[in-house]
Amino acid sequence: MSLDTKLASDEIKGLGIDLAYIPWMTKLVEGYDRETLKLLFTAKEIDCCQSSSYPHRDFTVCFATKEAVAKAFGTGITEDIEWNQIEAHLTQDKLTICLHGRANVLAKRATIYLWKARWWHWDEHVLVHALAI
Template sequence: MEFKMIFGTGVDIVDISRFERFVHDGNVALLQRIFTPLELDYCAAKKHSAQHYALRFAAKEAFLKALGTGLRDGLSWKDMEVVNNQFGKPEMRLTGRALQLFAQAELSKSFLSLSHDGNFAVAMLVLEK
C-alpha cells in the first residue's frame, strides 16, 4: 500500500471589486501579466468576468502558499493556470518554473477548490507528496 501525505496547503481570498476596477478601466496589460491566454479567453467570455479573474488569482496565490515559495526564484504568474476538467471541476495546470519546483519537491498531485460569495472569491489548494 502506498501512502500519500500532504506537502502543503494554501488559501487565499480576493475582493472581487479589485478585478472589477481592472476590467472597467481596461487594464489589459495587468491582466495579461497575470493570466494565460486560455484564462483570459475563459474569463472574458463570462458575464461577470471580474469574479472569474479573482477566483483564478486567488488560486495562484493559494498555490504559492502551499508550495511555500511565494512569487520568486523565477516563478511567473503564467506558470500556473486554472483549467476546468470535463466536468467543470477546477484544476491547476503547471508549466515552466512552477512545474520544475513541483517536480523537485517530488509532489504528485494538487487539489483545488474555488468559491465566491458576495464580493469575495476564495481558493483552497492542497499539494500531495
Template sequence: MIYGIGVDIAAVERFQRFLDTGKTALIERLFTPAERSRCEIRKDAASCLAARFAAKEAFLKALGTGLRDGLSWHDMEVTNDELGKPELQLSGKAAVMFEANNLARVLLSLSHDGGNAVAMVVLESK
C-alpha cells in the same frame, strides 16, 4: 501525504476595477491567454479572474515559495475538466519546483460569495 495547504481570498471588486479602467497590461501579466479568454466571455468576468488569481496565490502558499526564482504567473494556469471542476496546470518553473519537491498532485477548490473569491490548494507528496 500532504505537503502543503494554501488558501487565498481575492476581492472581486478589485478585478472589476482592472477591467473597468482598462488595465490590460496587468491582466495580461497575471493570466494566460486561455484564462483571459475563458473569463472574458462570462458576465461575471471579474469574479472569474479573482478566483483564478486566488488559486495561483494559494498554490504559492502551499508550495511555500512565493513568486520568486523565475516563477511566473503564467507558469500556473487554472483550467476546468469536462465536468467543470477547476484544475491547476503547471508549466515552466512551477512544474520544475513541483517535481523538485517530489509532489504528486494538486487539489484545487474555488468559490465565490459576498464579493469575494476564495481558493484552496492542497499539494500531495509522492
C-alpha cells in the same frame, strides 16, 4: 494514528489558501489591455474569463488560485515563479491547476504530482484552497 491516516498525511506536500476581493480584481482587469493581463494570466485563462457569464468573479478565482498554489509551495510568488506559470482551469464549478515553466519544475523537485483545488464565492469575495499532493 492509523496507517491510513499516516499515509494520507505523508502525501500532502502543501496547502495554500487565498481570499480575494472581486471589486479589486474588476478594477485591475478593466484597467489593462490583453497584453498587459498576460503578465498575470495565461491566454487560456483570459479567454475563459472573458467568455464567462461572470468574468470578474472568474478572473478573481484565477488570481486567488495562483496565490494559493504559491503559498502551498511555501514560497509565495517570487522571482522563481511567474504569475502566468500557474494556470487555473475553470469548467462549470470545477477548478483544476496546470503548472508551466519553472513552477512545473519546482513542483517536480518537491515531488508534487497532483493538485486538488476548490473555490467558493460569496458577496464580493472568492476563497480558493489548493492542496499539493
